[in-house]
Amino acid sequence: MNHLNIRSALKLRIEHNPRQSPRHLYIGASEVGTCQRSVIAAKIQRPDLDPASMGRMLAGRALENEVVQLVRAALGSKLRDTGRVQREFEHPTLPFRAHPDGRIIGEKGDGVLEVKTASAATFKRYQSDGLPQHYLDQVQAQMGLSGLGWGLVVLVSRENLAEMMTFHVTFSPDHFRFLEGRARKAAPYFEDSACLPPGEPDRGFCFNCPFALDCPEHQALRKAGEHGEVPEVIRLQLSAQVEELGIVESQLKPLEQRTTELRDQIKSTLTNYMIDKVNLDGGTAQMVTSSRTSFSAKDLQREAPELYSRYLKTSTFTNLRITSRKGVSPCLPTAS
Numbered sequence: 001m002n003h004l005n006i007r008s009a010l011k012l013r014i015e016h017n018p019r020q021s022p023r024h025l026y027i028g029a030s031e032v033g034t035c036q037r038s039v040i041a042a043k044i045q046r047p048d049l050d051p052a053s054m055g056r057m058l059a060g061r062a063l064e065n066e067v068v069q070l071v072r073a074a075l076g077s078k079l080r081d082t083g084r085v086q087r088e089f090e091h092p093t094l095p096f097r098a099h100p101d102g103r104i105i106g107e108k109g110d111g112v113l114e115v116k117t118a119s120a121a122t123f124k125r126y127q128s129d130g131l132p133q134h135y136l137d138q139v140q141a142q143m144g145l146s147g148l149g150w151g152l153v154v155l156v157s158r159e160n161l162a163e164m165m166t167f168h169v170t171f172s173p174d175h176f177r178f179l180e181g182r183a184r185k186a187a188p189y190f191e192d193s194a195c196l197p198p199g200e201p202d203r204g205f206c207f208n209c210p211f212a213l214d215c216p217e218h219q220a221l222r223k224a225g226e227h228g229e230v231p232e233v234i235r236l237q238l239s240a241q242v243e244e245l246g247i248v249e250s251q252l253k254p255l256e257q258r259t260t261e262l263r264d265q266i267k268s269t270l271t272n273y274m275i276d277k278v279n280l281d282g283g284t285a286q287m288v289t290s291s292r293t294s295f296s297a298k299d300l301q302r303e304a305p306e307l308y309s310r311y312l313k314t315s316t317f318t319n320l321r322i323t324s325r326k327g328v329s330p331c332l333p334t335a336s
């Protein structure tokens with residue numbers, strides 16, 4: 001099997017789960033809360049994923065299966081409808097379906113199980129901010145379509161399986177009606193694939209959307225953004241974030257100064273009393289000597305300018321510069 005065969009086998013595995021109906025025929029619970037234009041465009045155009053993204057998706061799914069097994073070990077016979085017997089729930093009139101990772105038998109009624117994996121950074125964000133809106137939409141859609149009254153979301157860090165969090169979600173009929181409304185709006189596009197619904201940049205998925213170039217709503221926003229025009233709601237959100245950043249940074253400065261002071265005081269005490277290491281109640285304080293070999297680019301430029309210029313590389317960075325009425329905050333590199 002050459003690498004092209006392997007690639008198409010991976011693509012087939014991602015696009016089609018033999019236990020579920022073909023995904024291009026309906027809107028899934030995980031898709032109903034995201035931008036409808038990108039969801040339907042992906043079903044019609046089926047863009048090629050790069051091998052790294054395919055690998056990440058398959059690895060994520062394999063890990064989710066692993067976590068389902070861990071939940072099964074914890075819940076025993078209380079966990080049903082997983083793996084080979086995973087259920088598909090279908091809306092009675094709309095092309096709208098859900099495939100929860102399992103059903104948990106509860107004393108006051110059953111619930112859905114949904115397993116999610118996240119990078120360590122995303123895990124931390126969800127830990128402090130709670131589940132993102134599109135996960136809540138997914139679980140509400142699963143509960144509404146399956147008729148179950150509650151959901152358990154198990155979130156696991158991909159870098160460290162021991163980092164695991166659970167979220168309990170209760171069914172909200174209003175939320176489900178809102179999602180049904182979205183699925184109803186998307187339904188005609190499954191029959192007429194010649195056109196696409198309008199883009200929904202406010203859903204927050206434009207950053208890695210493969211259809212961004214052809215999306216009128218995204219392009220209009222980009223153009224407006226070039227002239228500093230942003231929707232009022234985004235402007236207000238940015239204003240609040242910039243204001244909070246200013247407050248946090250002003251609180252940070254005294255802490256940084258105190259950190260430096262304390263380190264200097266500890267260092268000078270150890271040096272004055274010629275102590276290498278001391279055991280304390282809360283840990284140890286130790287003077288560690290280390291050496292570092294550095295390369296002087298300036299010297300090389302002076303000694304061998306031609307060689308130096310041959311290996312010069314130019315990198316481009318995009319920096320965030322925030323100007324407040326009090327001045328300019330330091331530039332923070334955001335991308336390279």
Ligand code: SF4
Pocket residue numbers: 035036037038199200201205206209210211212213215217218
């Ligand atoms: S660019 Fe944004 S609004 Fe446009 S289709 Fe993609 S996700 Fe939707």
